[in-house]
Amino acid sequence: MKNILFCVCSLGLGHATRTLPIIKHYLSDNNIFIVSTGQAMIYLKEELKGYENVKFYEYKDYPALERGHGIRFYIYLLKDIAHAQKRILSEHKFVERFVEENKIDFIIADGKFGCYSTKVPSFLINHQVKLGIPSTFSIFQKVVDRFNYECFRNFDVLLIPDFKDKNVNLAGGLSHSWILKKLDHQFIGLLSSYTKKTVKQDIDYYFIVSGYLHETKQDFVSSLIEESKKLPGKKVFSLGDTKNCYHKIDKENNIEIYSCVSGELRNDLMNRAKVVVSRSGYTTVMDVVELGKKAVFAPTPNQTEQEYLADYLDKKRYFPKFNPKNIKGLDKLLIKAKNARDFENQQKTADTINKIDLIVKQTIKRKKAIMLVRFLDLIKRNILIGLDNDKNNISVEPREQKLIEQRVYH
Numbered sequence: 120m121k122n123i124l125f126c127v128c129s130l131g132l133g134h135a136t137r138t139l140p141i142i143k144h145y146l147s148d149n150n151i152f153i154v155s156t157g158q159a160m161i162y163l164k165e166e167l168k169g170y171e172n173v174k175f176y177e178y179k180d181y182p183a184l185e186r187g188h189g190i191r192f193y194i195y196l197l198k199d200i201a202h203a204q205k206r207i208l209s210e211h212k213f214v215e216r217f218v219e220e221n222k223i224d225f226i227i228a229d230g231k232f233g234c235y236s237t238k239v240p241s242f243l244i245n246h247q248v249k250l251g252i253p254s255t256f257s258i259f260q261k262v263v264d265r266f267n268y269e270c271f272r273n274f275d276v277l278l279i280p281d282f283k284d285k286n287v288n289l290a291g292g293l294s295h296s297w298i299l300k301k302l303d304h305q306f307i308g309l310l311s312s313y314t315k316k317t318v319k320q321d322i323d324y325y326f327i328v329s330g331y332l333h334e335t336k337q338d339f340v341s342s343l344i345e346e347s348k349k350l351p352g353k354k355v356f357s358l359g360d361t362k363n364c365y366h367k368i369d370k371e372n373n374i375e376i377y378s379c380v381s382g383e384l385r386n387d388l389m390n391r392a393k394v395v396v397s398r399s400g401y402t403t404v405m406d407v408v409e410l411g412k413k414a415v416f417a418p419t420p421n422q423t424e425q426e427y428l429a430d431y432l433d434k435k436r437y438f439p440k441f442n443p444k445n446i447k448g449l450d451k452l453l454i455k456a457k458n459a460r461d462f463e464n465q466q467k468t469a470d471t472i473n474k475i476d477l478i479v480k481q482t483i484k485r486k487k488a489i490m491l492v493r494f495l496d497l498i499k500r501n502i503l504i505g506l507d508n509d510k511n512n513i514s515v516e517p518r519e520q521k522l523i524e525q526r527v528y529h
Contacts, residue, residue: 120148120149120150121145121149121150121224121225122149122150122152122221122222122223122224123145123149123150123151123152123223123224123225123226123227124152124153124154124214124217124218124221124223124225124226124227124234125138125141125142125151125152125153125154125226125227125228125229126153126154126155126178126210126214126226126227126228126229126231126234127153127154127155127159127160127163127228127229127230127231128155128159128180128181128229128230128231129155129156129157129158129159129160129180130180130181130230131329131400131402132158132159132162132329132359132361132402133329133400133401133402133403134159134229134230134402135155135158135159135160135162135163135229136162136311136312136402136406137229137244137280137310137311137312137402137405138163138227138229138244138310139163139166139312140310140311140312140468140472141227141310141472141475142163142167142173144472144475144476146167146170146172146173149172150172150174151167151170151172151173151174152174152176152217152221152223153167153173153174153175153176154175154176154177154178154214154217154231154234155175155177155178155180156177156178156179156180157180158359158360158361158362160175160177161361161362162361162381163175165361165381165382166312166381166382176217178210178213179206180206181202181203181206181207182202182203182206206233207232207233207270208233209233210231210233210234211233211234211235211273213233214226214233214234214235214236215236215237215238218236218238218239219238223236223239224239224483225239225240225241225242225479225482225483226239226240226241226242227242227244227479228241228242228243228244228274229243229244229245230244230245231243232270232271232273235273235274240275240479240482240483240486241273241274241275242274242275242276242277242278242475242478242479242482243271243274243276243277243278244278244280244310245271245277245278245279246279246280246281246290246293246294246401247290247293247294247401247424248267248271248277248279248293248294248295248296248298248299248304249264249267249292249293249294249295249296249298250263250264250266250267250424264296264297264298265298267296267298268298268301268302271298271302271304272301272302275303275482275486276303276304276305276478276482277299277302277303277304277305278304278305278307278475278478279294279304279305279306279307280307280308280309280310280401280405280471281294281306281308282306282308282464282466283306284464287462287463287464288464289401289404289405289408289432289462290401290428290431291427291428291431292427292431293424293427293428294306305474305478307471307474307475307478308464308466308467308468308470308471308474309405309408309409309466309467309468309471310402310405310468310471311402311405311406311408311409311410311468312406313385313386313389313390313406313409313410314386315390315409315410315411316386316387316390318387318390318391319391320390320391320392320393321353321391322353322354322355322388322391322392322393323350323351323352323353323354323393323394324347324350324352324353324354324355324392324393324394324395324396324453325354325355325357325388325389325391325392325393325394325395325396326343326347326354326355326356326357326395326396326397327357327359327395327396327397327398327403328340328343328356328357328358328359328397328398329357329358329359329398329400329403339417339443340356340358342443342446343356343396343446344356344374344376346446346447346449347372347374347449348372348374349449349450350449350450350453352373353373353375354372354373354374354375355374355375355376355377355388355392356374356375356376356377357377357379357380357385357388358376358377358378358379359379360378360379361379363378363379364378364379365377365378366378389406389410389412390410392412393412393413394412394413394414394415394453394456394457395407395412395413395414395415396414396415396417396449396453397414397415397416397417398416398417398418398419398425399416399417399418399419399425399426399428399429399432399440400419400425401424401428403416404416404428404432404438407438408462409467409468411461413438413456413457413459414438414456415438415439415440415441415449415452415453415455415456416428416429416432416433416438416439416440416441417429417440417441417442417443417446418440418443419443420443420444435460436459436460437459437460437461437462438456438459439452439455439456439459
């Protein structure tokens with residue numbers, strides 16, 4: 120039985136939902152420690168309730184980047200990046216203490232750049248290897264890439280939830296960057312918490328509206344509901360609000376609204392959907408591919424990652440995009456979605472989980488071997504020094520020996 124630490128970013132539910140199948144894989148015969156906050160923490164607690172071998176720990180997350188409008192957007196961006204850098208340093212110190220106190224065997228972090236340890240194998244899940252920045256700041260792209268590299272290099276392996284093929288993948292240039300040449304990384308494929316089921320597809324349009332930038336969310340939801348009234352068939356909304364749970368039914372317009380869904384209900388609704396309408400969050404993209412669903416995507420305003428993904432997937436003719444500020448003509452776009460091409464790669468989450476498990480085992484074995492060689496080399500050097508000291512009657516303080524002994528895995 121191992122002690123495994125999962126550190127999960129709370130900036131969007133996607134980090135929590137895609138980490139969930141990995142947690143469940145290790146759940147049966149290990150002690151699980153989860154560090155997160157906000158709606159991600161609420162979601163994981165709901166999905167994992169009843170398990171006595173799971174413990175939760177609250178820790179503050181990074182500031183919500185890419186907020187505000189106009190000049191305020193750039194002011195916030197610079198302030199938030201500086202704040203995020205400080206938070207990364209502080210969370211690393213927290214994790215190092217946590218590893219010592221709880222005898223952690225290895226760490227899996229999703230979007231948490233400071234959650235690594237020099238003492239145990241550490242893995243980072245991240246699809247955004249290249250951080251998309253506003254065109255105004257494009258001259259700083261290499262500086263930003265260098266910052267990403269400095270964050271990633273602290274982990275033993277970077278786990279990229281996408282496909283290696285540069286022509287057949289879901290994240291395009293975001294996951295295929297020049298900095299990978301210098302990093303130990305693996306393309307692991309899809310990561311989705313959904314399980315495909317054979318059920319009747321009686322939901323014509325399933326609207327998923329989550330995301331952490333609440334200032335743009337309410338107007339978007341209101342516009343979608345109004346536009347959905349013009350569509351024939353059954354419409355279901357899931358709003359991703361884990362703090363205020365409610366369920367409403369509009370019989371006149373055949374609309375059903377869930378403030379939040381989890382467990383079997385969440386899986387059931389997605390499986391019953393014919394077409395999905397959502398933000399172009401990367402985890403949602405993987406979810407619809409996992410279940411083979413048709414979809415249309417709208418990027419969250421000012422979120423450069425989502426804007427890039429929506430453009431990229433639209434150009435690839437996998438999923439059409441629409442403007443969240445102008446939702447007119449949604450009916451025509453949905454017809455286009457039904458005729459879009461299917462994603463070519465057939466690898467699913469079950470294959471990804473097996474691949475992650477193998478990578479973790481190989482990395483632990485490799486690090487044990489490296490530390491053993493270092494430890495034996497230290498003993499050899501100490502013996503030689505001891506023989507020399509016997510001749511010269513000099514005592515040696517074994518600080519280096521103690522440090523390496525602490526890092527040898529038992």
